[in-house]
Amino acid sequence: MEHGFPFLRPGMTVGLLGGSFDPAHMGHVQISRAALKHFGLDRVWWLVSPGNPLKRHQPAPLEKRMQAARQIMQHPRILISDAEAQLGTRYTAQTLRHLRRRYPGVRFVWLMGADNLAQFHRWKDWRDIMETVPIGVLARPRDRISARLSPAAQIYTHARLKGNSSHLLAHAQSPAWCFINVPMVDASSSAIRANGNWSATQQC
């Protein structure tokens, strides 16, 4: 299911991995599988963003990114979604407000790689996000230390669940976040773009 808003039962746990996916690669695939397993999630949705509000460069057209994402990520519990384009949202706090209203009783968890935690204090209404939705952070090469020392991690140090309690995250009272050290894949969209070849996504 790539379009629209699929049925979710109240009580289900859904990880949201927002990203430009410009293009999607094996790093995204790896952390999504790891998130399903370690955070005990029923579903993961890839929220393919119309455009990151903090990035200057314009991503490839949304439909092209969606198609590449569908090709590389095929899993019965992982959905490729253009929900943000449909909702007309760009900021994560706004997207979360819409989804929580649309799906009362569903437990959403925001997922991010360690590099995003390092930047998280620059996001619009980031404290609101932290205070309303549990956050699952997945290790990424070179970013583990900067993430742990980041303003968000420091300010919310009291709200951190240990990695060995990661399965409790989706049902934890916010603020709650959990960093998990999972096997890492050293892939990035920017490296693939620098190669000048989107088909590199299939070779990871």
Ligand SMILES: Nc1ncnc2c1ncn2[C@@H]1O[C@H](COP(=O)(O)OP(=O)(O)OP(=O)(O)O)[C@@H](O)[C@H]1O
């Ligand atoms: N190799 C990876 N390991 C862990 N997390 C990753 C990895 N690649 C991407 N992520 C995470 O996936 C989410 C979406 O990433 P995004 O689509 O921006 O890809 P990216 O490779 O980080 O792109 P770019 O290189 O253009 O910044 C972010 O939370 C990011 O931290």
Ligand SMILES: O=C(O)c1ccc[n+]([C@@H]2O[C@H](COP(=O)([O-])O)[C@@H](O)[C@H]2O)c1
């Ligand atoms: O809401 C914000 O201020 C905000 C700032 C930066 C990034 N984000 C979100 O973070 C996710 C990862 O973005 P990106 O471009 O690094 O893949 C994506 O869903 C963005 O919309 C959100």
